[in-house]
Amino acid sequence: MPNKLNNLDPKTWLKFQKSWFIHNPPPRRKGVLVHPAKFPETMAQEFIEFFTKKGETVLDPMAGTGSTLVAALRAGRNSYGIELNPKYAKIAKQIIEDERTALGDSIKNLRSEIIRGDAALAIDFELPAINYILTSPPYWDMLHAKGSSTQKKRRAASELDVFYSDDPKDVGNIHDYEMFLEKLVSIYVGLKPLLREKAYLTIIVKNIKKGGKIYPLAWDLARELGKVYTLKDEKIWCQDNQPLAPFGLGSAWVSNTFHHYCLQFRNEE
Numbered sequence: 001m002p003n004k005l006n007n008l009d010p011k012t013w014l015k016f017q018k019s020w021f022i023h024n025p026p027p028r029r030k031g032v033l034v035h036p037a038k039f040p041e042t043m044a045q046e047f048i049e050f051f052t053k054k055g056e057t058v059l060d061p062m063a064g065t066g067s068t069l070v071a072a073l074r075a076g077r078n079s080y081g082i083e084l085n086p087k088y089a090k091i092a093k094q095i096i097e098d099e100r101t102a103l104g105d106s107i108k109n110l111r112s113e114i115i116r117g118d119a120a121l122a123i124d125f126e127l128p129a130i131n132y133i134l135t136s137p138p139y140w141d142m143l144h145a146k147g148s149s150t151q152k153k154r155r156a157a158s159e160l161d162v163f164y165s166d167d168p169k170d171v172g173n174i175h176d177y178e179m180f181l182e183k184l185v186s187i188y189v190g191l192k193p194l195l196r197e198k199a200y201l202t203i204i205v206k207n208i209k210k211g212g213k214i215y216p217l218a219w220d221l222a223r224e225l226g227k228v229y230t231l232k233d234e235k236i237w238c239q240d241n242q243p244l245a246p247f248g249l250g251s252a253w254v255s256n257t258f259h260h261y262c263l264q265f266r267n268e269e
Helices: 010-016 041-051 067-075 086-107 119-124 149-156 177-189 217-225
Strands: 020-022 057-060 078-083 112-116 130-135 195-205 208-210 213-215 230-238 259-266
Touching: 010 041, 041 067, 041 130, 041 195, 057 067, 067 078, 067 086, 067 112, 078 086, 086 112, 119 177, 177 217, 195 217, 217 230, 217 259
Parallel strands: 020 230, 057 078, 057 130, 078 112, 130 195
Antiparallel strands: 195 259, 208 213, 230 259
16 A cells, blocks of 8 residues: 555554653753753654655744754754744754754755744744644643742753743743633644645643642643544653652652653644
8 A cells, every 4th residue: 555644664653553652852952951841853753754754844833942843854854843932943043053964965955944933823924835733832831830840950050941931922921721721722723724634733742730730731632622623643652761759648649740642633624
């Protein structure tokens, strides 16, 4: 049978179909440490290589420091990223330029462009037809929480950001959960005209603990976006190299959450 989706051999295709996987990324490079939440290029490349063919075009509407675009270059795909924060957009452009230099002539015909702007206005940026969208949203306003050990360490290092920005257009600054969810859903729905028919959208996200309860962000996104796209599946990204903390020890159940949901949607009529 002809492979209409990607360039993978059957063995690699089958391996990717497992509903969970463990991925412990390599240490982050110094240039991207400033960004408080980043998913790894190595993992992004696996998704890109499954959901596209060489030479096709990938979009990340919340590009951060450019992980998706770097992964796309390594995979031989064109890529575009939208980033609201001008500091991260500048870092991403430099990282992508360095990656292009390292890869040399093998990627000279590929596009890799960071657009400094609001993902809510993606339709206005004159992007080409997109074959795949890979992204991860802010996990609500959790970066504003001061109690986590990670945030304490970042606050101690003055050169590291503890939240994305102070821009009111940044959905990570919306403190009401329902308003945050509504805005996030509207951004992803607005990408639909850019995405080719039967192309996929992957959102990497997790449910959120705040104030002693769970806010099911992954499940809420699946439900709401499933009204516009077809929710096809999920993959569970497990992290097994994180230290355990004794949350609620002796009094209450509080889990150590070391997994993310990789939600797969398809642009179908």
